Amino acid sequence: MSQRFGKTLVLDSAPSITSYSAYVGKKEGEGPLSRHFDHIYSDTSCGQESWEKAESLMQKECAANTLEKAKLNASDVQYIFAGDLLNQSISSTYGLREMDIPFIGLYGACSTMAESLGLGAVFVDAGAADNCLCVTSSHFCSAERQFRFPLEYGGQRTPTSQWTATAAGSAIVGKSKEAPFVRAVTFGAITDMGIKDISNMGAAMAPAAASTIKQYLDDTGSKPEQFDLILTGDLGELGGALLLDLLGRENIDISKQHSDCGLLLYDKDSQNVDAGGSGCGCSASVLCSYILTRVKENVLNNILFIATGALMSTVSVQQGETIPSVAHLIHISNTNR
């Protein structure tokens, strides 16, 4: 049973992440985390006829690999929690439609990995499931043409823009005595500080991350020093700086613990990603490879994973709206006590 402290759910049974997998594109495979991924596709189409189908395939293959690593069949998994950036979440629905597992579709933009892990952990903790499969993805080409410009147009990118990762991440939340454990979940409320620049997602999302992190620390009476890593995804360089500034105003200093998935996935200097990576697949693939392995190996003991989502659409932007954002937090630990 979960215990509620303010807006934070502390999961007494400490569900564990029993398997995880990350499938990424060529560019992501050339970045600093290269050797940690389960699969690197050699081209962005993944052999498919369209980028949308390529993204679906990434989710499908990544999810299948996660089950295989856990030695589970689809019938051992009670629920899929999945979503992505594409209109009507077609990467997830088409990618996972053949699994024959009850499907709970999500939309949290780039916060989806934390949203799905949080829901899966609550379900397992409550006894509503033994195993939940949590999946998300993004694809540079499908996202860019949906949200911004046709790729052929070759539009110039601003320095504040972030590079949508071509990647899928997937994890099974279940029960085992082995780390990593999900110890707590804080689902965030929507914040909207009036940012309108679609090429500055980091600034739009930083207030949501700050709000959810403060909420968790207040709820649990924890200090940043108790964590080896406070990992946001994906604020990039600008959003990350804003996050430190916003928390600083609340006398919370996470500068020693903070890192961002958008800065870990790529070599910013040589890979031309401007302010860093983004997209559901960015934080998902960084978490479901390098990070969870470091927890498993006891290199990291306690981490906070905060995935952030910008909740606009092309229509809302064209109608002059600001960009609402949300951030969900997961406390992951190498111990269940």
Add this chain to the structure above:
Amino acid sequence: MSQRFGKTLVLDSAPSITSYSAYVGKKEGEGPLSRHFDHIYSDTSCGQESWEKAESLMQKECAANTLEKAKLNASDVQYIFAGDLLNQSISSTYGLREMDIPFIGLYGACSTMAESLGLGAVFVDAGAADNCLCVTSSHFCSAERQFRFPLEYGGQRTPTSQWTATAAGSAIVGKSKEAPFVRAVTFGAITDMGIKDISNMGAAMAPAAASTIKQYLDDTGSKPEQFDLILTGDLGELGGALLLDLLGRENIDISKQHSDCGLLLYDKDSQNVDAGGSGCGCSASVLCSYILTRVKENVLNNILFIATGALMSTVSVQQGETIPSVAHLIHISNTNR
């Protein structure tokens, strides 16, 4: 704590729907359920500059009314579960962004009301929340121009097409000793029988409804006769007939109990809705008005509410893909024993 029977969660604590509300457009307000709605907007723009903003406003006002009827403040509600048909679910995110309640965004197309009620009920049953707000909407004009044609084009509708309802529905799942109670939830898996006709959603979704209904009956050993009403939303006339046929092949006869929200919302003969209503707001507004009130008044004792969603996008259809569908089921009762 929930008990699992196959793929069905039987909620031992029987969370109750403590408040519900339906806000609808002019056409829906002229239909047979007119007097059951909380509010009828006199024009489709709801006084806003765009149909998308109108849809957001409907969700906002419907949700606020639901809280007011329950005599709850936003701070009494732990989670919002919400989503809609628009790209990136902007009706929900923009409509509910000011509530300052942790927001769990969903995408289940027209299955959203059942998906959100199911998740809210599991959270309340598990003790993870006292009150969850479950919200969804659709708008004829915003959906039509997104999924099909500009309204100005005046495209001819096929007889199999359904009319997207302009409506929002909202409910609070909490704990009380008063009916209606949520007794069980069956989340469905994605089915895809190869339907490609975007003007025949009922046919695409009928197999998902059949599969989830059969799953629930098998899991619980129930018979259709034990229910006063088996209510799908929204298969319309054609999808409804297909559902009876598909279940008939499994020797399950629900013809006496079956009705469909898409056929209840409009007067099919005089209101020109072809095969019936559809859209997230159709089943949401029918359930969150007339139906729940009939349960509350003990006119209906036990009902199964099965909301169905077609999970395609314009891009998937343009790329020649078939239409995957999903259906989630909620057993609602006037008794908690």
